[in-house]
Amino acid sequence: MTPLIELAAEPKSAEVTDWAARLGWVAGLLLFIALVYWLMRQGWEWRGSLQSGLPDLPTAPEAPGTARLTMSGRYHGSTTAGQWLDRIVAHGLGTRSRVELTLTDEGLEVVRPGARDFFVPAGRLRGARLDKGIAGKVLAEGGLLVVTWEHGDTLIDSGFRSDRAAEHTTWVETLNTMTTTTEGTAR
Secondary structure, X not given: XXXXXXXXXXXXXXXXOOHHHHHHHHHHHHHHHHHHHHHHHHXXXXXXXXXXXXXXXXXXXXXXXXXXXXXXXXXXXXXXXXXXXXXXXXXXXXXXEEEEEEEEOOEEEXXXXXXXXXXXXXXXXXXXXXXXXXXXXXXXXXXXXXXXXXXXXXXXXXXEEEOOOOHHHHHHHHHHHHHHHXXXXXX
């Protein structure tokens, strides 16, 4: 027989798996993932403690009046006005969720199933615009309704996306007209 045929004819043993090394790597990877998750959680809590001076969120009045506009969609978070990456996490404002918005003459009611609801009085609304991103969420140009409002001494931008994006323009026009009228009568 030729040497090549002799090698092929020899019986071979199965390759041995080093289970201890494999389990060690898996355990190490799981510990690393847990450490990263824990650090992210600590950062979130630290940010919340830094923002603890923010007053408690107002609740909707008993009789908010007739609805001028309503919208259902997603709440993408709130940031310090003009700082689209400076997320506000205090009082649950950093929690993304479904949302039901209702605009009345009294203000803007934000109902979030599974998260804390809040109300922005009409006198605290400062304007609205279409934008493309807020707090790590980037959409197509004009895909996000950003409402600017005052809470305590802080101006806040809150980002919403309607289930029907065509509604955004109507919301911006109505909110800006409402804030111009409110500011004009206050002066």
